[in-house]
Amino acid sequence: MYTAIDKPTFWDNKYKTHESNWDMKSANPVFIELLDNSDFLKTGRTFIVSCDRGYDAVLTAKKDYAVTAIDFSSTAIDFAKAQVNENTVKINFLNEDFFNLGKEYNGNFDLVYVKK
Numbered sequence: 001m002y003t004a005i006d007k008p009t010f011w012d013n014k015y016k017t018h019e020s021n022w023d024m025k026s027a028n029p030v031f032i033e034l035l036d037n038s039d040f041l042k043t044g045r046t047f048i049v050s051c052d053r054g055y056d057a058v059l060t061a062k063k064d065y066a067v068t069a070i071d072f073s074s075t076a077i078d079f080a081k082a083q084v085n086e087n088t089v090k091i092n093f094l095n096e097d098f099f100n101l102g103k104e105y106n107g108n109f110d111l112v113y114v115k116k
Contacts, residue, residue, distance in 0.1 A: 011073035015053075023052060027059040031113065035063055044110030049098050054080025054091070056113065061089035065111070070094040070101075 004010060014020050035041065043064045051057045051069035057080060061067045069091055071077050077095045084091050094101075 008072050008074060011071075012075040015073055015075040015079065020052070025053075025055075027055040028115065031056055032059065035060065041111060045108060046111045046113065047105070047109040049112065049114040051080055051093070052076050052115065054083035056115065057091050058083045058087045058089055060113075061091050062087065068092040068094065068109070070096055070098055072097055 044066065046060050046065040046067050048057045048060065048067060048069040051071045053076060054069065057067050057069040061084075067090075069080060070093070071080070072095075074095050077093050080091070080093060
């Protein structure tokens with residue numbers, strides 16, 4: 001059965017069947033380097049778009065950023081929440097389509113990280 005790429009079930013199935021070939025099973029090395037060695041990034045409110053399994057979100061929360069992370073896939077969000085429980089950090093997750101976010105999020109973040 002074909003599921004359209006713009007439907008959450010398409011992405012849920014990718015995670016459930018372990019076909020998420022983009023998943024490095026860790027935070028993005030470039031993002032790690034940026035957080036560890038940046039003079040211009042200060043801790044603050046961070047928005048992570050397409051958070052996948054939550055590795056980047058957890059890393060950011062461990063560095064004392066207030067993190068909100070969004071993903072279209074509820075399965076990805078479930079995996080990310082498990083990462084939070086294992087690492088005892090606090091992250092606000094949104095299981096929504098990024099392009100349909102309300103205006104209440106405008107201007108609420110100091111750093112926006114778009115993974116893809």
